[in-house]
Amino acid sequence: MPVRIPNTLGLDAFADNYYEYADAGQLAACLAAAPKPWLPVGGGSNLLFSKPAVEGSVFHCTDTSWEASRGNGYVRVRVGAGMRWDDFVKLCVDNEWYGAENLSLIPGDVGAAAVQNIGAYGAEAGSLVSSVEVYDTVEGLPRVFFPDECEYAYRSSIFKKSGKRYFVLKVVFKLSLIPSFSLNYGNLAGSIEGEPTLQKVRDAVIATRQAKLPDPEVIGSAGSFFMNPVVSEETFAALQARYPDMPHYPAAGGVKLSAGWLIDRSGCKSMTVGDAGVYEKHALILVNRGHATAADIIRLAEDITAKVESVFGVRLQPEVETV
Ligand code: EPU
Numbered sequence: 476m477p478v479r480i481p482n483t484l485g486l487d488a489f490a491d492n493y494y495e496y497a498d499a500g501q502l503a504a505c506l507a508a509a510p511k512p513w514l515p516v517g518g519g520s521n522l523l524f525s526k527p528a529v530e531g532s533v534f535h536c537t538d539t540s541w542e543a544s545r546g547n548g549y550v551r552v553r554v555g556a557g558m559r560w561d562d563f564v565k566l567c568v569d570n571e572w573y574g575a576e577n578l579s580l581i582p583g584d585v586g587a588a589a590v591q592n593i594g595a596y597g598a599e600a601g602s603l604v605s606s607v608e609v610y611d612t613v614e615g616l617p618r619v620f621f622p623d624e625c626e627y628a629y630r631s632s633i634f635k636k637s638g639k640r641y642f643v644l645k646v647v648f649k650l651s652l653i654p655s656f657s658l659n660y661g662n663l664a665g666s667i668e669g670e671p672t673l674q675k676v677r678d679a680v681i682a683t684r685q686a687k688l689p690d691p692e693v694i695g696s697a698g699s700f701f702m703n704p705v706v707s708e709e710t711f712a713a714l715q716a717r718y719p720d721m722p723h724y725p726a727a728g729g730v731k732l733s734a735g736w737l738i739d740r741s742g743c744k745s746m747t748v749g750d751a752g753v754y755e756k757h758a759l760i761l762v763n764r765g766h767a768t769a770a771d772i773i774r775l776a777e778d779i780t781a782k783v784e785s786v787f788g789v790r791l792q793p794e795v796e797t798v
Contacts, residue, residue, distance in 0.1 A: 477489035477490060477491050477528075478490050478493035478533070480493070480516060480519060480524065480529060480533055481518070481519045482519035482520070482522050482523075482524060482697075483518070483519060483520040483582060483691035483695060483696060483697055483698075484522075484523060484524075484695045484696065484697050484763050484767075484772065485695030485763045485767075486523070486524045486527075486695075486763070486767075486768070486769050486772075487524070487527040488519075488524035488527060488529050489527055489528060489529060490529040490532065490533040491528075492509055492510055492531065492532035492533065493532070493533050493534075493535070494509060494532060494533070494534050494535070495534075495535050495536075495537045496534060496535075496536060496537065497536070497537050497538045497555070497557075498538065498644065499610050499617045499644055502534070502610050502642060502644070503610070503615065505532075505534065506612060506615075509531070509532035509534075510531050510532055511531050511532070512530060512531035512532075512639070513531060513532050513534065513612060513639055514529065514531060514532070514533050514534065514639060514798060515533075515534045515535070515536070515586070515639060515642045515643075516533055516534070516535055517535075517536075517556075517557075517583050517584030517585075517586055517587030517588075518559065518560075518582055518583040518584050518587065520582035520583040520587075520691065520697060520698060521583065521587065521591060521697055521698065521794070521795055521796060522697070522795065522796055522797075522798055523697065523769060523772060523773070523795050523796065523797045523798070524769060524798060525769045525770075525773065525797050525798065526769065529798070534642065535557070536555065536556040536557040536584070536586055536642070536643070536644065537555075537557045538555025538556060538557045538558075538644065538645070539555050539557050539558040539559075539562075540554075540555045540558075541553065541554045541555065541558065541563075541566065543570070545652070548651065548652050548653050549649055549650065549651055549652055550570075550572050550649070550650050550652055551605055551647055551648070551649050552566075552567070552572070552647070552648050552650065553645055553646075553647045554585050554645065554646050554647075554648065555585070555644075555645060556584060556585055556586025556589075556642075556643040556644055556645060556646065557584055557585070557586065558584065558585045559583075559584060559585075560578070560581055560582070560583050560584060560585055560587075560588045560593070560600075561579060561580050561581065561582075563575065563585050563648075564576065564578055564579045564580075564581075564677065565579075565677075567650055567673075568673040568674055568677045571652070571673060572650035572651070572652065573650055573651040573652070573653065573654060573655055573656075573673065574598075574602075574603050574648075574649075574650045574651055575598075575600075575603060575648070575650065576656075576673050576676045576677045576680065577595060577596040577597060577598035577657060577660070577663070577676065577680055578593065578594070578595055578596075578598050578600060578680075579676075579677045579680040579681050579684070580680065580681045580684045580685075581593050581595060581698075582691055582698065585643075585646050586642075586643035586644075586646065587643075588600045588646075589601070589604060589607050589625075589632070589634065589643055589646045590632055590634040590635050590643060591630060591632070591635060592627050592628070592629070592630055592631060592632050592635075593630075594629070594630065595680070595684075596657075596660040596661065596663055596680055596683075597657050597659060597660035597663075598657060599627070599629075601622075601625060601627030601632065602627070603648045603649060603650065604622055604625060604627070604646060604647070604648060604649075605621075605622070605647040605648060605649040606619050606620060606621050606622070606646075606647045607619070607620045607625060607634070607643060607645075607646050607647075608643070608644045608645040608646070608647070609634070609641040609642060609643050609644060610641070610642045610644055611640060611641055612639070612640055612641070612642060613640050617644065618641075620633065620634075620641075628727065629702070629703075629705075629726070629727075629731075630702055630794055656671045656676060658671060658676070661683075662683075663676070663679060663680070663683070666679045666682065666683065667679050686756075687756055687757050688754075688756075688757060688760065689754055689756075689760060689762055694754075694762050694763070694764065695762060695763030695764075695767070696754065696760050696761065696762045696763070697761070697795045698760065698794075698795075699734070699735075699759045699760060699794050699795075700759060700760060700761040700776060700793060700794060700795050701734040701738075701759060701776075701779075701780075701791040701792065701793055701794055702734065702791070702792050702793070702794045703724075703731050703732060703733055703734050704731070704732050704734060704737075704789050704790070704791060704792065705726045705727075705728055705729045705730065705731050705732075706729050706730055706732060706789060707729045707730075708729060708730060710729075710730075710788075710789075711723060711729065711730040711732070714732075714787065714788075714789075718740070721733075721736065722736050732789065734759050734783075734791055735757055735758045735759035736758075737783050737786075737787055737789060737791070738753065738758040738759060738779055738783060738791075739758040740786075741782050741783050741785075741786040741787065742782070742786075743758065743778075743779045743782050743783070744758050746775060746778055746779060746782075747775070748767075748771045748772075748774045748775040748778065749766075749767050749768065749771035750763060750764045750765040750766050750767035750771060751763060751764070751767035751771035751772045751774075751775040752764055752775070753775075753779070761775060761776060761779075769797075773797070776793060779791070
């Protein structure tokens with residue numbers, strides 16, 4: 476019996492070969508029998524299934540365990556890749572561990588967070604990582620990656636760049652026991668009354684996300700569909716001369732622009748293909764308003780990419796992965 480693969484875009488996706496594993500031994504046993512290609516999935520919140528019948532085999536980590544060990548001023552928390560990311564953030568806030576609170580309510584699992592280097596409100600998961608324990612499907616062995624080997628960058632990592640070679644088993648995070656907050660992004664500081672606490676920051680982030688982003692339980696989406704593009708200083712200077720109000724941020728290798736703003740300002744917000752559309756409250760998010768097919772969403776993304784490129788000369792790259 477084919478198994479339905481949950482995905483927040485709400486697309487039909489069925490796998491004939493679906494395996495769940497909790498540790499390296501179980502995964503190795505599954506892989507030995509599994510037809511290729513091999514696709515590990517977390518919460519399905521960053522995937523666009525291009526066809527209802529998923530080729531090869533799909534794997535899901537069910538390890539939601541955690542253990543903590545305290546050091547001087549910090550705590551290391553070793554978390555199973557299958558724990559929901561927001562359960563991990565809640566665990567940190569409840570225990571007064573500092574660092575993950577700005578990443579509240581991001582959908583997906585801990586393993587995917589370490590692959591994707593999820594980020595929001597000035598924080599990134601990669602900067603909390605102390606090590607990542609994976610199964611190397613090429614060598615057929617477990618392996619540990621330390622931060623200098625993870626190649627963390629904006630929404631990228633060695634794991635993301637290596638195809639599906641590494642399946643995450645555990646992520647070890649290092650969090651601070653000493654109160655410190657990062658509230659400089661947008662209006663986060665302004666939405667907190669009095670002295671910040673971890674719970675107040677978490678509540679403010681959740682309220683901001685709920686006001687701007689669709690609830691995947693209600694309307695299908697995969698969060699930001701595109702990455703924010705990084706352009707050269709020269710390209711930016713030419714664009715800024717034409718669009719002085721263009722949002723921009725310093726970035727490695729140039730200047731980061733806001734894809735949401737580019738999509739909005741190039742007049743794409745009203746674009747639709749079938750039931751696929753652009754979310755009214757945030758242009759970076761493509762939504763499935765009912766029965767959109769993968770082809771509808773792909774076509775809409777292509778139309779938006781072409782329009783933004785024709786207006787601004789900047790080519791958007793998807794953040795969502797099509798499989
Ligand atoms: N903007 C518009 N029109 C829009 C949407 C945004 O003009 O329809 C402008 C905003 O006014 C703002 C700028 O674009 O000046 C940036 O918008 P925002 O602060 O909402 O953040 P973002 O860059 O669009 C990123 C992440 C989000 C994350 C937010 C908040 C990426 C691809 N996306 O969005 O992550 O929640 O910052 O930190 O980096 C996700 O990855 O799925 C995701 C939701």
